[in-house]
Amino acid sequence: QKTAYEIYQCDWSSDVCSSDLEVRQLGEDIRARFDSLEVLVNNAGVWHKDRTLSKDGYEETFAVNHLAHFLLTNELKDLLVSVETARVVNVSSSMHMRPKSMNWDDLMFEKHWAGFWVYGHSKLANVLFSKELARRWKDLGITSNALNPGNVRSRITRNNWFLNALHRSPVARMIIMTEAEGARTSIYVATSPKLEGVTACYFDKAKLAKPNSATEDAEAARHLWEVSQQLVDEAAQPWTGGSRHVPATFPRGFAQGSRLGLPPGPLSMRPLPFIALCALALGIIIALLFG
DSSP: OOOOOOOOOOOOOHHHHTOHHHHHHHHHHHHHHOSOOSEEEEOOOOOOSSOOBOTTSSBHHHIIIIIHHHHHHHHTHHHHHTSSSEEEEEEOOGGGGSOSSOOGGGTTOSSOOOHHHHHHHHHHHHHHHHHHHHHHTGGGTEEEEEEEOOSBOSSTTTTOHHHHHHHTSHHHHHHSBOHHHHTHHHHHHHHOGGGTTOOSOEEETTEEOOOOGGGGOHHHHHHHHHHHHHHHHHHTSOOOSSOOOOOOOOOTTOOTTOOTTSOSSSOOSOHHHHHHHHHHHHHHHHHHHHO
16 A cells, blocks of 8 residues: 655745744644644755844844754644654754854854854754754654755855855865755655664764764753743744844853853864865866866
């Protein structure tokens, strides 16, 4: 007997998933259309060169890359629970390896800003959320895993003309994966029979991998969940505009004032990625001169 499945793809714009109200509306639309949900892949993402606010007044990288995933997953809990086994797949990035912790005393990066670092911070949140989700929903027949899709030629750099040009340069086309290639790990984690019952793990190149050691901090994962719940609840209330100030908040046992979530200095890029970007820039120059 054949079973019919339907794939529902939400091509979120930052305008949609930076709004608590619109994410809730998306959840309502999905609940109205489906009676059950076997797989949820959270893959909304944005990167900004300059600090940008969401419609709810939060720093938008964190709002889109983490809070939208957190809220939508909880909005769809009943659909996931309605099947015998369901999977939640959270698309993170190798950039989550950079921060040593969440930047607990300034989650919205009001005091310091570095686009790459803030993006990595949101990707660390993805893995922490994935692990805490696995812990909280382990008795509901729902598994939760995170992954790194690899360096993909996607639209994640669309808000920065330089990085967008690098991503689409002739050199980049030789070393950066296409979107179809970048989807392989997500598809593997979402569908592989080998991963039945596997939860709270991290995958890279369709293989089990070791994530940032900061993701092993169960207290940090629990605290992030609680803070995220507070933030989405507050965002459901009327907002007059401007930036919402999020007070410093620390998990139990965290060394306050250590600022472990921040880069060690102004040049927060590691040598190899920096060299790779220089090579891509050279490729663009060559293409413009001789292409």
